[in-house]
Each structure stands twice: as structure tokens, then as C-alpha cells.
Amino acid sequence: xxxxxxxxxxxxxxxxxxxxxxxxxxxxxxxxxxxxxxxxxxxxxxxxxxxxxxxxxxxxxxxxxxxxxxxxxxxxxxxxxxxxxxxxxxxxxxxxxxxxxxxxxxxxxxxxxxxxxxxx
Amino acid sequence: xxxxxxxxxxxxxxxxxxxxxxxxxxxxxxxxxxxxxxxxxxxxxxxxxxxxxxxxxxxxxxxxxxxxxxxxxxxxxxxxxxxxxxxxxxxxxxxxxxxxxxxxxxxxxxxxxxxxxxxxxxxxxxxxxxxxxxxxxxxxxxxxxxxxxxxxxxxxxxxxxxxxxxxxxxxxxxxxxxxxxxxxxxxxxxxxxxxxxxxxxxxxxxxxxxxxxxxxxxxxxxxxxxxxxxxxxxxxxxxxxxxxxxxxxxxxxxxxxxxxxxxxxxxxxxxxxxxxxxxxxxxxxxxxxxxxxxxxxxxxxxxxxxxxxxxxxxxxxxxxxxxxxxxxxxxxxxxxxxxxxxxxxxxxxxxxxxxxxxxxxxxxxxxxxxxxxxxxxxxxxxxxxxxxxxxxxxxxxxxxxxxxxxxxxxxxxxxxxxxxxxxxxxxxxxxxxxxxxxxxxxxxxxxxxxxxxxxxxxxxxxxxxxxxxxxxxxxxxxxxxxxxxxxxxxxxxxxxxxxxxxxxxxxxxxxxxxxxxxxxxxxxxxxxxx
Numbered sequence: 141x142x143x144x145x146x147x148x149x150x151x152x153x154x155x156x157x158x159x160x161x162x163x164x165x166x167x168x169x170x171x172x173x174x175x176x177x178x179x180x181x182x183x184x185x186x187x188x189x190x191x192x193x194x195x196x197x198x199x200x201x202x203x204x205x206x207x208x209x210x211x212x213x214x215x216x217x218x219x220x221x222x223x224x225x226x227x228x229x230x231x232x233x234x235x236x237x238x239x240x241x242x243x244x245x246x247x248x249x250x251x252x253x254x255x256x257x258x259x260x
Numbered sequence: 261x262x263x264x265x266x267x268x269x270x271x272x273x274x275x276x277x278x279x280x281x282x283x284x285x286x287x288x289x290x291x292x293x294x295x296x297x298x299x300x301x302x303x304x305x306x307x308x309x310x311x312x313x314x315x316x317x318x319x320x321x322x323x324x325x326x327x328x329x330x331x332x333x334x335x336x337x338x339x340x341x342x343x344x345x346x347x348x349x350x351x352x353x354x355x356x357x358x359x360x361x362x363x364x365x366x367x368x369x370x371x372x373x374x375x376x377x378x379x380x381x382x383x384x385x386x387x388x389x390x391x392x393x394x395x396x397x398x399x400x401x402x403x404x405x406x407x408x409x410x411x412x413x414x415x416x417x418x419x420x421x422x423x424x425x426x427x428x429x430x431x432x433x434x435x436x437x438x439x440x441x442x443x444x445x446x447x448x449x450x451x452x453x454x455x456x457x458x459x460x461x462x463x464x465x466x467x468x469x470x471x472x473x474x475x476x477x478x479x480x481x482x483x484x485x486x487x488x489x490x491x492x493x494x495x496x497x498x499x500x501x502x503x504x505x506x507x508x509x510x511x512x513x514x515x516x517x518x519x520x521x522x523x524x525x526x527x528x529x530x531x532x533x534x535x536x537x538x539x540x541x542x543x544x545x546x547x548x549x550x551x552x553x554x555x556x557x558x559x560x561x562x563x564x565x566x567x568x569x570x571x572x573x574x575x576x577x578x579x580x581x582x583x584x585x586x587x588x589x590x591x592x593x594x595x596x597x598x599x600x601x602x603x604x605x606x607x608x609x610x611x612x613x614x615x616x617x618x619x620x621x622x623x624x625x626x627x628x629x630x631x632x633x634x635x636x637x638x639x640x641x642x643x644x645x646x647x648x649x650x651x652x653x654x655x656x657x658x659x660x661x662x663x664x665x666x667x668x669x670x671x672x673x674x675x676x677x678x679x680x681x682x683x684x685x686x687x688x689x690x691x692x693x694x695x696x697x698x699x700x701x702x703x704x705x706x707x708x709x710x711x712x713x714x715x716x717x718x719x720x721x722x723x724x725x726x727x728x729x730x731x732x733x734x735x736x737x738x739x740x741x742x743x744x745x746x747x748x749x750x751x752x753x754x755x756x757x758x759x760x761x762x763x764x765x766x767x768x769x770x771x772x773x774x775x776x777x778x779x780x781x782x783x784x785x786x787x788x789x790x
Contacts, residue, residue: 162368189637204644243345
């Protein structure tokens with residue numbers, strides 16, 4: 141990483157974002173780690189589509205699908221299983237594409253699955 | 261284990277071992293389940309034997325690793341297909357153009373190497389998404405904007421190389437036009453920097469594109485001549501304010517003058533942003549009662565369509581656009597824009613006005629976020645209404661037509677008829693001005709998991725391409741399933757341009773290992789079979 145070292149030496153704002161693990165973060169600001177396992181991973185990778193707020197296509201689609209009979213917000217669901225979550229992340233559904241290990245490691249997918257199936 | 265075409269299994273096993281020693285065992289994928297994640301979720305051949313699939317994946321973390329991976333691939337003749345973030349959905353996603361290629365996944369190379377506020381540029385690796393750069397700029401409070409396409413999870417590098425575009429002012433919204441400087445790994449592993457980057461210790465790599473000698477950057481876009489590992493982009497300084505507006509006209513007959521008025525304002529640079537002309541009446545999807553009115557060739561058609569628009573309280577034509585800059589400048593421009601539209605009976609209304617910088621809440625609430633330089637994923641909705649068919653994906657027919665009202669309207673009527681004849685029901689059909697000085701019509705043709713419907717979509721798509729070419733209109737970008745046909749329509753002088761591409765391919769990548777088939781450029785050993 142001679143080039144990065146050179147940039148740092150010259151005082152440029154080089155940002156070493158990642159080394160060994162994927163760090164996808166489809167967010168507008170940094171999401172801090174959370175005491176609740178998997179919550180930060182969900183917010184970084186899923187909430188841009190499945191969170192609350194305007195223009196969230198996953199939430200919009202599930203609202204139309206369930207018409208309020210089941211929550212359109214995945215974080216409010218209590219009927220999801222970890223296997224379901226893992227399946228949809230790796231296989232996609234409709235407009236939701238598949239997510240690769242270079243985007244989300246198995247450990248990150250497991251953390252998201254744990255978060256969405258946490259005891260409440 | 262899958263094996264790439266033309267490579268013996270034993271030799272490929274050696275290659276995989278060598279790659280693992282370079283990138284680490286965790287970043288070479290060969291299992292069926294891992295390879296499935298590289299399928300094109302929006303493939304028009306999904307699940308059919310002709311679907312293009314990968315035989316393995318290698319995911320390096322640096323340009324140095326890319327060089328080493330490519331040297332090994334070159335020595336063994338392994339077909340390789342680089343992807344950046346793999347989000348070029350609609351235009352192929354993360355699947356190869358030549359089935360059985362090994363995917364060179366560059367997503368892990370996600371470093372933002374430099375952002376200069378003073379000179380308004382960024383230097384990034386291919387795995388950097390629009391969200392990544394937006395967050396970097398926002399966290400540091402830099403007075404810079406990004407320009408992003410509708411889906412913000414894609415790569416700046418990948419989108420630019422496929423001639424993608426966004427929403428803010430020219431030249432930033434034409435993403436290849438806004439690039440400045442590349443680093444490229446050639447098929448044999450040699451590392452090249454273009455423009456001023458060719459000078460060691462260059463101080464202007466991201467500020468002066470030409471360097472010395474031929475400017476070669478263009479040959480690395482929509483091609484297979486190298487793996488781009490770094491790329492510079494010019495960024496728009498953050499404007500003092502942004503005004504999001506919409507011009508509206510109210511009659512079918514206004515269509516031509518409306519587009520011509522808009523074009524005049526674009527050419528004069530009174531509107532610098534992306535704009536498009538949409539119509540709830542003439543666009544898609546089409547309600548059944550409206551479809552009947554549109555298909556009617558009778559004399560009363562225009563009056564019936566006008567009455568339909570009035571009954572729904574809808575403008576017949578609408579053109580959203582944005583003005584950026586100091587507020588007095590924006591308001592002065594708005595005065596001229598409004599006057600031009602009012603002269604032809606149209607109006608202009610304000611949708612949103614924001615002064616910058618904006619709060620996190622304003623970011624979250626901003627409508628049509630890319631117009632404010634904010635990435636999002638709003639377009640990925642699978643369901644549009646209760647009971648409506650599930651939207652599973654699309655391939656986009658995107659011909660470039662002259663920016664004049666008469667031609668645009670003629671083209672829309674022609675393509676509308678082809679869609680009806682082939683029973684394909686696209687979304688969109690808008691005239692967009694993404695790139696400079698041309699109109700692009702985009703028809704998002706649904707594809708999914710139904711092979712018969714996909715076949716209909718493919719047949720209709722082919723017909724649309726042929727009809728467009730008969731009129732002198734060509735696509736700006738295309739799904740790999742149609743790259744051969746698309747390039748064959750650029751056939752001036754017995755396909756001289758395509759043959760030139762092949763001559764370049766033979767010179768730059770004589771073993772023909774890189775992205776075979778991309779944009780119709782096949783290596784010598786595969787040409788006879790295609």
C-alpha cells in the first residue's frame with residue numbers, strides 16, 4: 141500500500157475503509173455499533189429498504205402485500221426465523237437482489253438474523 | 261466444482277490454489293451456493309440454459325492483488341469478468357457476459373483515497389458506492405456534492421464505465437464525462453495510469469484529463485480492455501440552495517412545443533440539471549381504459565386523451581428539473597425558465613426548496629433525493645398497488661434520439677406500438693436528458709421467473725432495437741443478452757467500428773481472457789462460434 145502511505149505522508153485525507161471484511165453501509169451517516177447484537181448491521185445494510193421513513197421500497201412493498209395485517213417493518217416482526225432471513229439475504233426476492241459474501245459475510249448475515257429473531 | 265470453458269480442471273485447481281495464496285482462502289469462492297449469489301437477479305434468461313453464470317469468484321483487496329490475480333489468469337488462459345459493486349442490475353448485475361467466466365469481484369476495494377474540497381474531486385476504488393462517498397463528505401462537512409443515479413448502492417467507477425448518469429448539473433451528471441484519471445490493470449497484469457497519472461508523482465491526475473499523447477480512457481468504458489482499479493471524479497461544489505421544480509403542460513397537442521422549450525433552456529444552460537418529460541397519460545403503466553383511448557387511431561383521440569387528463573386532474577406533460585446556486589441566481593434563472601414555458605401555455609411550480617447544509621432529518625425527508633445529491637434506493641419497489649403483478653426485475657430499452665419534440669413524440673408513438681404488438685408492458689417510456697445534448701427514452705421491460713414471459717420480453721426487446729435502428733436511433737447501454745445485437749446495429753462501413761474494437765482486443769488482450777463478449781467484443785478464439 142505504497143500509494144496510500146504516500147498520500148498519508150503528504151497529508152491527504154486518505155480513509156482506510158476496510159481491510160479484511162465487507163463493510164457495506166447504505167446509510168447517510170455512520171452507524172455506531174450497538175449493544176443489541178445485529179442492530180447496527182441491520183441499519184447499515186437493510187434499513188435503506190426495510191426501515192421506517194419515506195422512500196423505503198422494501199417497507200412499501202410489504203405494506204402493500206400485507207395491507208397492515210402483518211407489520212411492514214421487519215424489525216417489528218416476531219414471526220421471522222433465522223433461516224428465512226438467511227435465505228432472503230442470499231437468494232433475494234422480486235426486486236431485491238441476492239447479496240454476496242463480499243457485501244455481507246456469513247457472520248454479518250447471522251447477526252442480522254439474530255437481531256430480527258431476538259426474543260421480545 | 262465448476263470449470264471455466266477452455267481450461268482443464270487440473271489446471272484450474274492450480275490457479276485457484278495460487279489465487280488463494282494471494283487474496284486469502286476466504287476470498288475465492290467455488291461452491292454452488294456462493295456462485296448463486298453472483299447470478300443476475302434480473303436476467304431475461306433466468307433459470308434457462310442460456311443464463312450466463314460464473315464458474316468461480318476471486319475477490320482481491322488491492323490493485324497489487326489484481327495484478328497478481330490477472331498474471332495467473334493470463335498464464336492459464338482463464339476467462340475473467342470484473343465487477344465493481346455488482347449492482348449494474350438491469351444491465352447484467354454481477355453475472356458474466358460469457359458464461360463460465362470467473363468473476364473478479366472488486367467490492368472489497370472500497371477505499372476513498374482522496375477527496376479534495378479545494379479542487380472538488382475524489383479518487384476512489386471500484387468498490388466505493390455512492391453512499392460511501394456521500395457519507396465520507398457529510399461526516400467531514402466538506403462543501404461538496406456527489407452526483408448519483410437512482411440506486412445509490414452502485415459503484416462510481418462501474419456506473420461511469422457503463423456510461424451511467426444522474427440528476428445534478430452537467431457535467432457532473434454524465435458520470436464518464438465527469439471522470440478524470442484512471443488506473444487500469446491490463447489482461448496480462450500490467451498496471452497503467454492514464455492522463456497526468458502517467459507522470460510519477462503527478463500533482464494534477466484528477467485535474468487535467470488529457471496528459472500527453474492519445475487519450476485512451478474511453479477504450480476502458482463499455483469494453484473489455486482492462487480492469488479499472490482507481491478512478492478520479494470531479495465533484496460539484498455544494499450549492500447555496502437547490503430548487504426542485506416541475507414544468508407542466510395540459511394538452512396532448514402541447515407535447516412537441518413542451519419538449520422544444522425544454523431543449524432550448526437546456527442548450528442555453530438556463531436549466532443545467534437532469535430533466536425528463538413524463539406523462540401520466542402517454543407513459544406507463546397504462547390503465548386499461550386509457551390503453552383503449554391510446555390505441556384508437558381515430559380523429560377524436562387527442563380530445564379524448566385531453567378529457568381523460570382533465571378528469572383525473574393531471575397535467576398531460578410534466579418535466580421535473582432543478583436549479584442550483586446562490587438564491588438570487590436561482591430565482592433569476594427561474595424567471596427566465598418560467599417565461600419560456602408560459603409563452604407556450606405551460607406553467608412551472610415549485611416542489612421543494614432547500615438551503616445547504618441540511619440536517620439529517622432534511623436528508624431523510626428530501627423528495628427525489630438524487631436531485632439533492634443524496635443517494636437512495638427508492639426505485640426498488642416490487643409492488644405498486646394491491647393486486648398488481650409482482651415486479652421482479654427489468655431490462656431497459658434505452659435508445660438515444662435527437663432532442664427535438666417532433667422526433668421524440670414520433671419515437672414514443674413508434675415504440676408504443678411495438679410494445680402493444682408484442683404484448684410487453686414496460687414502465688417509464690419517458691424522454692430523459694441524462695447525458696449532454698441528447699434525449700434518451702427508457703422503457704423498463706419487466707422480466708422475472710416466468711420463462712414464457714421472459715421470451716416475450718426478449719422478442720419485444722429485439723424488435724424495439726431493430727425498429728430504433730431503422731430510424732437511426734441506437735441504445736446507449738444494454739444488457740449482456742443483447743450486446744452482440746446492439747453492437748451489430750452500429751454497422752457503418754461493414755461494421756468498421758466493431759472490427760476496430762476487435763483489432764484493439766487482439767492487441768491489448770491477445771489471449772482473450774478479459775470479459776469476453778462484453779459489448780459484442782469477443783476474443784479471436786470465440787468469434788467463429790458467436
